[in-house]
Amino acid sequence: METAGDSDLTGEKQNEGRSSVQDRSSAENSPSASPNKPEQKPEQKKTIFSKGKKRKKTDKDLNAPKAPLTGYVRFLNEHREKVRAENQNLPFHEVTKILGNMWSQLPSQQKQAYLEEAEKDKERYMKELEVYQQTDAYKNFVARQKAMKKGEGDVNGAEGNDDLFCSACNLYFNSPHNKREHMSGKKHFAVVSSQMDKSEKHVEKANGRDSSDAKKVEENSDSQPLQIPLDGDIPIFTEEFLNFNKARENELRKLRKVNTEFEEQNAILSKHIENMKKGIDKLEGERKEQQNEISALQRHLAKLRQIISRSFVDIQIPGVTDPLTSETVDSFVAKLQQYIQENSKENLELTSRIKDIIASLDYPNCLKEVNS
Numbered sequence: 001m002e003t004a005g006d007s008d009l010t011g012e013k014q015n016e017g018r019s020s021v022q023d024r025s026s027a028e029n030s031p032s033a034s035p036n037k038p039e040q041k042p043e044q045k046k047t048i049f050s051k052g053k054k055r056k057k058t059d060k061d062l063n064a065p066k067a068p069l070t071g072y073v074r075f076l077n078e079h080r081e082k083v084r085a086e087n088q089n090l091p092f093h094e095v096t097k098i099l100g101n102m103w104s105q106l107p108s109q110q111k112q113a114y115l116e117e118a119e120k121d122k123e124r125y126m127k128e129l130e131v132y133q134q135t136d137a138y139k140n141f142v143a144r145q146k147a148m149k150k151g152e153g154d155v156n157g158a159e160g161n162d163d164l165f166c167s168a169c170n171l172y173f174n175s176p177h178n179k180r181e182h183m184s185g186k187k188h189f190a191v192v193s194s195q196m197d198k199s200e201k202h203v204e205k206a207n208g209r210d211s212s213d214a215k216k217v218e219e220n221s222d223s224q225p226l227q228i229p230l231d232g233d234i235p236i237f238t239e240e241f242l243n244f245n246k247a248r249e250n251e252l253r254k255l256r257k258v259n260t261e262f263e264e265q266n267a268i269l270s271k272h273i274e275n276m277k278k279g280i281d282k283l284e285g286e287r288k289e290q291q292n293e294i295s296a297l298q299r300h301l302a303k304l305r306q307i308i309s310r311s312f313v314d315i316q317i318p319g320v321t322d323p324l325t326s327e328t329v330d331s332f333v334a335k336l337q338q339y340i341q342e343n344s345k346e347n348l349e350l351t352s353r354i355k356d357i358i359a360s361l362d363y364p365n366c367l368k369e370v371n372s
Contacts, residue, residue: 063137065128067175068121071114075103108279122181129178168192168254183258184265192251305329311357312336315350 069077076099083102084095103111132138166182169191182188305326312332313324317339324332336354340347 061141065125065132068125071118072103074114180261
């Protein structure tokens, strides 16, 4: 019969045997024990990327007017099929890149045509949207959006990318582009400014009440000793002030967003202005060149009139008594042509005489003689 001590000794021996076997097996598997055996690389763990959140589907207003297209989008729609047919092997993003390069290299005059069409479409959309916002269908859609937003429990009051509702103006838009256009307009800024003025007046009234209360406290402090709560629970901010502060933070966030959009628009407009200046300089250079050509042609024409008036001084036309000068040579030549056409057979000698005079002119060396 084995005792407890014997069983402990037996267990220790078994553990020592197992550890020695493990040491031998590890020594055999080590690189120094088997140099000819290739070293096994540790298995690489596969990296699993978490899927992003699916974008929440927004309830689109099917009755809203069709959103306007920008000049760039109009250019893409007009040339996409042609470019895709010419480059059938290229993927979609490469085709779009080619179209973008075509748009950037497009002359200013052709690009302006697309921009003017986009501006007309935008004016059309704003008029239709203003009319649509007065209908019952729009009011029902806004009420449905408010109910959905309230059901989702927007605690922080922050607007997401799919939030198309303008709380300041109480308007809902069918796309982020339309909301950005509205928030960059004068109407939205007027509403926000009026709300901020009301808030400032409200703060001034609250400050006036606080100052009057402070005066009362100072008057009472002279007669009564100062009592400070020991627990430190001093009511510094009221609920009304906290709500006002939260509303101001929301407005500031919206204004920062609008400011960022305006900075982007200013950058685009600055680039357009630079391109327009280059175009104006180019047109000014062409105008000067054409003006110089016109001046040269006018001088050339004046010299020709002098030469013709000298050469045709001996030719007489019945009924014409005015002397032939550089000022009257145009009317003289017109009357001479009419006279010859009316009596072409009888004026063959006059016609041959005129041909001889013209042939005797050493053109264009005769112009140099006029200069001298």
